[in-house]
Each structure stands twice: as C-alpha cells, then as structure tokens.
Amino acid sequence: PSVQCSSAGGVAADPYCLLSSCQETQNNAAESSVQMVPSSKDTSFTETDFKSLVNRYCQKTRRSHSYVEVKKDGPSHIPHFFYKLIIDNKEYPVGDGKSIMEAKQRAAELAWSALQEQPDWDSMLSVFDQLILLHFCINNSVAVHRFTSEFEPLERLGKGAFGSVYKVRDKKLKIEYAVKVGCYKEKSLREVRTLSDLFHRNIVRYYTFWMQDTGYEWDLRDDSYDSYASSHHEGNSESKFLYIQMELCAKNTLRDWIDEKNKESVQDSKRREESLRIAQEIVCGVEYIHSKNHIHRDLKPANIMFGVEGEVKIGDFGLVTSDDDDEERTVCKGTPSYMAPEQRSERKYNRKVDMFALGLIFFELLWKLSTGYERAKIWPDVRRQRFPEEFSVTFTKEKQIINSLLSEKPEDRPDASAVKAELEEWTRIFNSHKASCQENQTV
Numbered sequence: 001p002s003v004q005c006s007s008a009g010g011v012a013a014d015p016y017c018l019l020s021s022c023q024e025t026q027n028n029a030a031e032s033s034v035q036m037v038p039s040s041k042d043t044s045f046t047e048t049d050f051k052s053l054v055n056r057y058c059q060k061t062r063r064s065h066s067y068v069e070v071k072k073d074g075p076s077h078i079p080h081f082f083y084k085l086i087i088d089n090k091e092y093p094v095g096d097g098k099s100i101m102e103a104k105q106r107a108a109e110l111a112w113s114a115l116q117e118q119p120d121w122d123s124m125l126s127v128f129d130q131l132i133l134l135h136f137c138i139n140n141s142v143a144v145h146r147f148t149s150e151f152e153p154l155e156r157l158g159k160g161a162f163g164s165v166y167k168v169r170d171k172k173l174k175i176e177y178a179v180k181v182g183c184y185k186e187k188s189l190r191e192v193r194t195l196s197d198l199f200h201r202n203i204v205r206y207y208t209f210w211m212q213d214t215g216y217e218w219d220l221r222d223d224s225y226d227s228y229a230s231s232h233h234e235g236n237s238e239s240k241f242l243y244i245q246m247e248l249c250a251k252n253t254l255r256d257w258i259d260e261k262n263k264e265s266v267q268d269s270k271r272r273e274e275s276l277r278i279a280q281e282i283v284c285g286v287e288y289i290h291s292k293n294h295i296h297r298d299l300k301p302a303n304i305m306f307g308v309e310g311e312v313k314i315g316d317f318g319l320v321t322s323d324d325d326d327e328e329r330t331v332c333k334g335t336p337s338y339m340a341p342e343q344r345s346e347r348k349y350n351r352k353v354d355m356f357a358l359g360l361i362f363f364e365l366l367w368k369l370s371t372g373y374e375r376a377k378i379w380p381d382v383r384r385q386r387f388p389e390e391f392s393v394t395f396t397k398e399k400q401i402i403n404s405l406l407s408e409k410p411e412d413r414p415d416a417s418a419v420k421a422e423l424e425e426w427t428r429i430f431n432s433h434k435a436s437c438q439e440n441q442t443v
C-alpha cells in the first residue's frame with residue numbers, strides 16, 4: 001500500500017500516518033514500522049478495516065462508541081443503508097453502503113479521518129499506543145481481505161458449530177455462492193478435502209477454499225464483527241480463518257420441508273410420492289459418498305438441502321471420515337437422535353452408520369408427526385424397529401426397507417446400492433399403480 005503522510009499536525013486519512021507528526025525519533029520508529037509492511041503482500045485484495053481501527057482506538061483511549069442507523073433507502077430487495085458513528089457523544093459524518101457492514105465501514109472511515117484533524121490528536125495517544133495502533137493496522141487492517149474484496153455478503157444463511165454460512169455475490173462474475181466461514185483447525189480441512197473429492201448432483205458442490213487472518217461476522221444487532229476478529233487475534237496472533245466457497249442451495253433444508261409437511265392437515269399421497277423421490281436422491285448421494293470410501297456420519301434433515309431444480313444436496317461434511325475398517329473412531333460423534341447404536345458407544349464402526357440415519361430420515365419423510373411431543377414419544381420406538389400400527393399398514397413396502405435400515409447389527413443393514421435399487425423398483429410400481437387409479441377415476 002502507498003504511504004503518503006502529510007506534514008505535522010494534519011495527518012492524512014491513511015492510517016499508516018499515525019506517527020507522522022511525532023518527534024524525529026518517533027518518526028524514525030514510524031518509518032521503520034511502515035517498512036514492516038511486507039512488500040510481497042498481495043495488494044490486489046488490500047483494504048483498510050476502519051471499523052477495527054476505530055474500535056482499537058476507542059479501546060486504547062477508553063472512549064465509548066456506537067453505530068447508529070440513520071436511514072434505509074431503496075426497494076426492499078436492494079436496500080441502501082446509512083450509518084453514523086458516535087464516539088463519546090460526538091457524532092461523525094454519515095456513511096452509506098449496500099450492506100450494513102459496508103455503511104458502518106464507510107462511517108468508520110469518515111470518523112477516522114475527522115478524528116485525525118482534531119487539534120489535540122497527537123496528545124490523545126501515547127507514542128506507545130500509537131505504535132501499537134500502527135502495528136495493528138499493518139498486521140490486521142491491511143491483511144488480505146479476500147472475502148470482502150471478491151464477494152459482496154448478502155445475508156447470513158445459517159450458523160453451526162464450525163461457523164457461519166453466508167449467501168454472497170461474486171463481484172466480478174455476478175454469480176451467487178455460499179461461503180462458510182469458521183476458525184481454522186486442522187480438523188476443519190477434513191471437510192474441504194472431502195468436498196474437493198466429490199462431484200455429484202446430490203452433493204453440495206465445492207469450489208475453493210482459502211485462509212485469512214480475519215474472520216467475518218454478520219450481526220445486525222451489534223458490532224460483534226470487531227470483537228470476533230480482534231478477540232481471536234489478541235489471544236492468538238497465529239489464528240486463521242477458513243473460508244469455503246460452495247454452490248448456493250435453497251434456504252429451506254429438508255428439516256423445513258418435513259416441518260411444513262407436518263403442518264398439513266392430512267397425510268396425503270403427494271407426500272408419499274415426493275418422499276420417495278427425495279429418499280432416492282439421498283440414497284444416490286450416499287451411495288456415491290460410500291463409493292469414494294467416506295462416511296458422512298452426520299446425516300440428518302438439517303444437513304440435507306435442495307438445489308435450484310429442487311434436487312437433493314447433501315451438505316455439512318464436517319464430520320466426514322474415511323471408511324477404513326481398522327480405524328479407531330471417536331465415540332459419539334454426530335447428532336445423537338440420528339446416530340446408529342454402535343456410533344454412540346463403540347470405537348469401531350463403518351459406513352453402515354449412515355444407513356441407520358437414512359432409515360430414520362425415510363421414516364420422518366413419510367410419517368406426519370404433528371408435535372415435538374409426539375416425535376419425542378415415538379422416536380425411541382422407531383429406533384428399535386417398532387412402528388405405529390397405521391404406518392405399518394399404509395406403508396408396507398417402505399416399512400420393510402426402513403426396518404432393514406434400522407437393524408441393530410450393522411451387518412444386517414443393506415448397503416446404499418441395494419436400497420437404491422429397491423426404492424427405484426418400488427417407485428416404479430407405486431407410480432404405475434397411481435397412474436392406473438387416476439385413469440379409472442377419469443373414465
């Protein structure tokens with residue numbers, strides 16, 4: 001980044017110029033600090049994080065600060081935001097932007113500029129504090145911000161144990177994607193490694209990943225972005241954030257689909273037909289995952305999404321592992337209510353844990369459970385292959401498949417290819433039966 005300092009007193013908005021008005025020795029220190037900016041840094045994504053800078057400044061000078069929304073303009077699908085920064089009851093100019101984050105950044109930039117024009121600017125911070133701020137600018141504010149440089153964050157889609165998932169638009173391509181942001185741990189690369197190995201219609205498509213020094217937190221209510229980024233940095237300057245760019249799926253997961261269906265008054269044949277289609281697609285995805293020697297380990301409706309054509313997309317590979325028979329596993333990884341019995345208690349298990357979860361998902365797809373209470377009551381029985389009477393009568397064939405998937409012993413559970421074949425055959429029979437019924441009705 002270019003370093004252009006104005007002469008004593010009036011310091012330019014560039015945060016590197018913090019020390020430009022100090023005495024000569026301090027000036028030298030500043031110059032040498034400025035030279036600390038690595039020349040090899042990829043400046044194409046460089047931007048100054050004024051929000052973090054103002055936050056740091058306020059912490060150092062013990063000032064209170066808050067962002068206040070001034071107004072929101074434009075149509076609801078492309079709103080334009082206006083924010084101002086108030087520091088110790090003093091208001092600074094209004095900044096605007098296409099997102100709240102952008103407007104706050106702009107407001108912080110304007111406030112930062114104004115702050116430096118104050119006559120007592122130099123005396124407000126000790127030289128030491130100025131150096132700390134400068135160091136902060138160099139190490140954080142100008143770190144590569146690939147996420148916000150390449151993408152425009154549009155909304156937060158969800159939050160899980162690993163981090164948050166954002167809907168974003170690629171600024172150049174104008175294409176929307178999902179980007180998952182979380183704290184980097186060696187384990188989290190497992191998801192990236194697996195996703196990059198998988199290419200299938202029923203699996204969330206992975207594009208790329210990268211690491212950044214800064215995290216990103218979308219929070220409309222407060223400024224948790226600042227504390228999120230700085231708290232990770234203060235405690236551990238080595239901490240990194242992992243960004244995973246994926247295909248964007250529909251907002252509603254299979255969990256939402258099931259919940260919606262459960263609100264309908266009757267258990268209709270359309271639900272059965274759609275459930276069979278969804279079940280087939282899930283099993284196709286699982287067959288593929290297993291063919292690549294992976295175990296998903298956390299199959300559940302909340303981790304199953306839909307693509308643009310309504311096709312099933314299996315996601316959240318955070319617990320994926322390789323299906324190596326000899327490997328010792330961590331007990332109780334996954335979501336307890338969908339876990340196979342051996343996954344809850346044993347160190348050795350295999351891909352058949354996914355088949356158990358599939359059995360439970362198939363049951364939930366088909367059977368209307370009106371309340372959480374009803375679900376809680378019935379669930380332990382279903383896990384032990386005990387089904388409601390009416391379910392067994394209405395869904396004879398499906399019950400047979402689900403029953404085999406919920407076998408206590410993993411070796412008694414069919415593999416994905418066998419279930420796929422059975423489901424295909426049953427769907428064919430079911431659809432032709434339905435077509436002939438409809439024909440009889442019209443005649």
Ligand SMILES: Nc1ncnc2c1ncn2[C@@H]1O[C@H](COP(=O)(O)OP(=O)(O)OP(=O)(O)O)[C@@H](O)[C@H]1O
Pocket residue numbers: 157158159160161162163164165178204246247248249250251253302303305315316317318
């Ligand atoms: N590719 C995507 N497109 C659209 N929404 C997504 C996408 N990936 C994830 N989401 C949404 O974000 C939410 C959280 O994602 P995900 O479950 O992968 O995060 P996580 O931190 O790994 O969660 P978990 O606690 O389940 O491990 C999901 O429930 C889903 O609603």
